[in-house]
Amino acid sequence: MTPATAPRKTGLIRWEAVVPGFIALAATVLLTVFFLDWAIEFAIERAGTAANGAKVDVGDVVIGWRSGSLSIRRLQITDKAKPMTNIFEVESMTFQIAVKPLLWRKFIIEKGEIKGIRTGTPRMWSGAIPQKPIPGEKPKEGAKQEAAKPAGFNLPAGDVKEKFDPSKIKVEDLASYKKVQDEKARITAAADQWEKSADAVKVDAQVDAAKALIDRIKGTSYSGAEGAKKAAADLKEAQKVQADLKKASDEVNKTKNSINAEVANAKAAIGSIDALKQQDIDASLAKFGIGSLSTEGLTRAVIGPVWFGRIETGLEWFRRIRSFMPKKDKKGKPAQASTRAGRDIPFKFRYSWPTFHLKKAGISGVTSGTNPIEYGGSLKDVTSDPVMVGRPIVLDISGSSKGGARSVSVKAVLDYTRETAREEVRFRYSGMDLAGTALGNVGGPVSIRDGRGTVSGNVETSGESVSGTVDFTGQPMSLKHEMAKDQAKQKLMAAIHDSLGGIKKMQVSIKVSGKLASPALKVKSSMDSVFKDAMNTVMKKESDAARAKATERVNGLVDGEKGKLGPLLGGKSAGALSKLGVKAGSLSSIQGQLDKVIADLKTKGASSVLKSGGGLLKGFKK
């Protein structure tokens, strides 16, 4: 006998499961609360790792439910370039969170304390993560460092005389030749315009009218009261013609001045061709690594791409911070999310609480190495909505070592309260121990043997523009340059090696400009003159000979065409100026005659009036 199967239950609701359902819900909520510290730890590690590009680890998170506090202990942020080292490690971070705003999912931290910040601490395990290329993301640091490799530095590998071939200088590569062609075209086009302008100035009608009037007045007798009236009328007409002649004369002069100004400009442009020729010669020699070996390029090679990369990485942090700021579209609405996390749209809220606001946090820490610097300061107004808070993010840190031999100060103001984001960072780190610092590579690695240094900077951004300087001074200091034996045979390399060995003080100023995404770094250094001397000593004779050849070649290619420009300009402008000169001459001549006639007319008119009675004198004068 088979057991009877239970009838399948129907109906939409499992009434017997309602109570367990509520219990399950309550258990879920309780578990969430119970494991919230773990969830926060996980969230910090995940978001931090994504932002940093290398592992971010949190020791533990403790939530103080009664006090409304959150403590994060032993936060480690891996140095992406050195996965076994932390960029910095924080002993503890304690935040006092306002409870009421939490009901609206607003995290308002009234005060915080970030203690025990240490830089360059070793890690127990690697913090590297597999790198995934993200479409549209900027190249990684390594790629940037590659791009930052010195462009102007190029040591000649062999004999200069054998390497340099002037016939390889092509006319199409010369900026001076291009300028000659441009000027030729410009003068030719302008000359047509000059001719038209000269023709457009009409003086014949005015001259003819003046001539006719002069002839008529000369043939007229002015006697008696009738003569006085006639003289007065003719005088009026003569003065009108005189005004017309002046107007025509002014127009002639104006046109003449305009053409002369353009001719002067063209002459100046022709003059500038010589400077371009010089640049062409320098550029041609540089292609062969001769003569104009860039001292800036050499300085860049000595400092090394890693250090330039760090400046760029520092600037990139501004962009990363900006990416967390709320964005608006053209109509002022919150911008649509481009990420897979969506975007929170804010609405009018009865309290002025942003989603996140760290009002103030104290910061303290120590630097690494012997005789460390103990520093302290504050971080204010870190928020998800700077416009609502109305104050910029301000980081202010300073400190010094025992005895004051070393000191550090950083002041950063990140202002996102206005439409255009602005950042300003000022920093100074003095008394740095430079021994063993790896620099760049000039035919072999360069490093600092020993010394102390100061690095300071002042960098400002406004929107996408960036400007500022980063200065480094090392004094006293000495450099170490390792060079292979075969390179030691090269005169120039040996001279540079000796120069590097003789450096006791180094001042480097890096000027930052351009766009935040692709900053331009211009380097000036006290090493420039040292390198120049070294190059001149070794290469002067050979490079002078090469320069003479290059000059001869460039002159040969450019001067023929350039020589034609002067006559072309003279010839083309002369026609128009000559026409204007003739017109000015005829105007001047007839103006003189008319002036004389007007003077005579005034005399004749006055005498007629005297003869005919004093009553008319008043009228004539009038």
Add this chain to the structure above:
Amino acid sequence: MIALKFLMKFISILNKDASPRQIAGGMTLGFIAGITPVISLHNLVVLFLVIVLRVNITSAILALGVFSLVSPLFDPLSSAIGYFLLTGIPALTPFWTALYNMPVIAWSRFNNTLTLGSLVLAIILAWPVYMVLGWAVVSYREKVMARIQKWRIVTIINSSSLVGMYRRFKP
């Protein structure tokens, strides 16, 4: 082993253990939870419904897993819908503002474009998904199941020692 056990259970349910409506209902609720961000306040409601409504829980869990995997494909559309609802309809602004000002409600993240958009999309698609899945289960049982049971590979699998061992230790 857990995955195999789970799959066997689902096949068993699909074949005879549960009604098509229960399977479709469970999968629809799993679809709602899966296509929206899983850690959301509204999914507590979905969890409650899965327990209280007479739906198949195994199907719901399976659908949650499957739709969580494919949900990134829907994210751009969901986010666009959410953005439109939150910013594109002025008549709704007072409603959103009122919700925004209510305590606790903000934890639902209703003002997140992806959360709102995906929830609305899931609710719109819930009925068609339920109907299609119900029809699919019925069709499977009527047309496909018997044929599959005759497949040589199924016969081999059913007689394999692994399946035999599983059946022996099945609680």
